Amino acid sequence: PETARPCRLTVLGATGSVGKSTLDLVGRAPERFEVMALTAQSNAPALAALARQHRAKLAVIGDEKCLGQLRDELAGTGIRTSAGSGALVEAALMPADCVMAAIVGAAGLRPTFAAASRGRRVALANKECLVSAGHVFTAEVKRSGAELLPVDSEHSAAFQALTGAEPGSIEKIVLTASGGPFRTWAREALENATPEQALKHPNWSMGAKITIDSATLMNKGLELIEAFHLFPVAADALDCVVHPQSIVHCLVSYVDGSVLAQMAAPDMRTPIAVALAWPGRMVAPTERLDLARLGSLTFEAPDETRFPALRVARSALRRGDTAPAVLNAANEIGVQAFLNRRIKFLEIARLVEETLDVAERQGAICPAQCLDDILLIDELARRLAEDALNRY
Ligand code: NAD
Numbered sequence: 134p135e136t137a138r139p140c141r142l143t144v145l146g147a148t149g150s151v152g153k154s155t156l157d158l159v160g161r162a163p164e165r166f167e168v169m170a171l172t173a174q175s176n177a178p179a180l181a182a183l184a185r186q187h188r189a190k191l192a193v194i195g196d197e198k199c200l201g202q203l204r205d206e207l208a209g210t211g212i213r214t215s216a217g218s219g220a221l222v223e224a225a226l227m228p229a230d231c232v233m234a235a236i237v238g239a240a241g242l243r244p245t246f247a248a249a250s251r252g253r254r255v256a257l258a259n260k261e262c263l264v265s266a267g268h269v270f271t272a273e274v275k276r277s278g279a280e281l282l283p284v285d286s287e288h289s290a291a292f293q294a295l296t297g298a299e300p301g302s303i304e305k306i307v308l309t310a311s312g313g314p315f316r317t318w319a320r321e322a323l324e325n326a327t328p329e330q331a332l333k334h335p336n337w338s339m340g341a342k343i344t345i346d347s348a349t350l351m352n353k354g355l356e357l358i359e360a361f362h363l364f365p366v367a368a369d370a371l372d373c374v375v376h377p378q379s380i381v382h383c384l385v386s387y388v389d390g391s392v393l394a395q396m397a398a399p400d401m402r403t404p405i406a407v408a409l410a411w412p413g414r415m416v417a418p419t420e421r422l423d424l425a426r427l428g429s430l431t432f433e434a435p436d437e438t439r440f441p442a443l444r445v446a447r448s449a450l451r452r453g454d455t456a457p458a459v460l461n462a463a464n465e466i467g468v469q470a471f472l473n474r475r476i477k478f479l480e481i482a483r484l485v486e487e488t489l490d491v492a493e494r495q496g497a498i499c500p501a502q503c504l505d506d507i508l509l510i511d512e513l514a515r516r517l518a519e520d521a522l523n524r525y
């Protein structure tokens with residue numbers, strides 16, 4: 134209702150693809166939101182511009198070397214500034230009704246945990262948080278009474294299709310995958326795929342890391358693990374199907390044979406709007422679906438021979454304990470190494486699989502009790518992956 138007080142919103146990772154889409158929605162409904170803290174890693178001019186535009190209370194830059202520039206840009210505005218990893222956590226802890234967690238990678242773990250610890254709504258885009266620290270993160274959410282709303286489009290779709298579901302009535306959750314830019318490529322061609330080719334996603338415009346993950350299908354593997362922690366289903370009730378048009382985002386099958394799916398144009402502003410306004414709805418200015426014009430929606434089985442990352446991620450999900458944390462850390466190293474042309478495209482999944490094997494032999498795949506356990510394993514896995522890289 135118009136009379137409701139505005140939602141106090143903090144955006145972690147404000148300068149990224151999800152962060153900018155979030156603030157685009159906020160800019161179109163300024164009466165609905167009061168922007169609290171905005172953070173970024175190193176792009177001080179972009180962060181300052183967003184902070185000014187949305188009259189944020191606090192702007193935090195991760196890289197301390199960029200604080201001077203941020204201060205200069207925001208001089209005279211009354212917007213507070215700070216820098217460093219501790220300041221990112223403080224931004225997450227600042228009073229707010231909703232925190233959009235849109236930092237990429239394991240770097241988002243501490244700030245996202247901090248947001249969850251305050252028992253508020255966490256709109257979760259940072260999938261690495263659930264992949265690495267699923268059990269401890271969901272335990273923290275439960276302890277604090279936080280409300281976790283998925284922003285990842287497939288999980289937002291599942292969340293919507295699961296409204297009112299009784300436990301035990303869900304048979305299967307199937308996430309769709311676009312198949313990425315290499316869906317139809319032969320394995321030999323994949324050997325020599327370049328970062329430029331992998332960065333050209335057919336349907337979605339996203340940050341570099343998740344775009345590479347979409348090309349290897351590791352993204353879908355990470356999403357299966359994410360879904361396992363978000364929804365009350367067993368690992369073997371989770372599956373994925375390739376759907377090149379990215380219109381259907383998820384299918385939930387019930388025991389009576391009903392399948393509920395969510396459809397929307399591939400634009401993150403829809404799932405972001407769902408998380409910001411839930412259980413209400415807010416306007417998102419996305420392209421409307423015209424099914425007659427689209428004509429057909431197609432589906433095919435994913436090919437784990439050409440896209441081994443999916444198989445590796447599934448096996449980490451089955452293995453449990455810290456295996457997904459190792460998977461995530463090794464994948465972050467692999468993606469960066471591929472972008473820096475240190476390894477080839479298919480070596481990303483190989484590196485992840487090798488790192489998981491070494492970690493298992495070293496006893497590093499074990500139960501984790503707290504975030505610090507996860508961060509130690511994350512660090513170890515990065516070292517193991519770097520060691521393996523040097524042999525490629
Ligand atoms: P991005 O690279 O576009 O933006 C990342 C943001 O995090 C930026 O604001 C950056 O400044 C900040 N950041 C990067 N490294 C940091 C660090 N070390 N410390 C603090 N901040 C840091 O990424 P994105 O595509 O917006 O993705 C963000 C998250 O959302 C990822 O976890 C991704 O998997 C997930 N996600 C994204 C999309 C999408 O459409 N982009 C869809 C689903 C899920």
Ligand code: MG
Pocket residue numbers: 285286287356
């Ligand atoms: Mg997704």
